[in-house]
Amino acid sequence: RNLQLTRSIDPGFANAIHDWLLKERLDVILNESDLVPGDFVRWVKQLIDLCNQISNCNISDQLRKQVRDVKKAATYGIVSVSDSLALQAE
DSSP, X not given: OOOOOSSOOOHHHHHHHHHHHTTOOHHHHHHTSSOOHHXXXXXXXXXXXXXXXXXXXXXXXXXXXXXXXXXHHHOOHXXXXXXXXXXXXX
């Protein structure tokens, strides 16, 4: 589609998000990577946003279900709590 990438894929995040989707504890994920909590949460939220965008595309029902499953699996713990904390701070 001739879209320019903004940066290369970070394999460190791939391992971290894999562990997060398998419900590993955040402290364990952060200890096994060089990620800081704020960056990790922000990147998980970006993944969730990407899932939302993909699920609205003209894709197969099977792929749409898989993307929604990833979104659901990623939205827990500090990732889901951080949205309500931001709203309370406003």
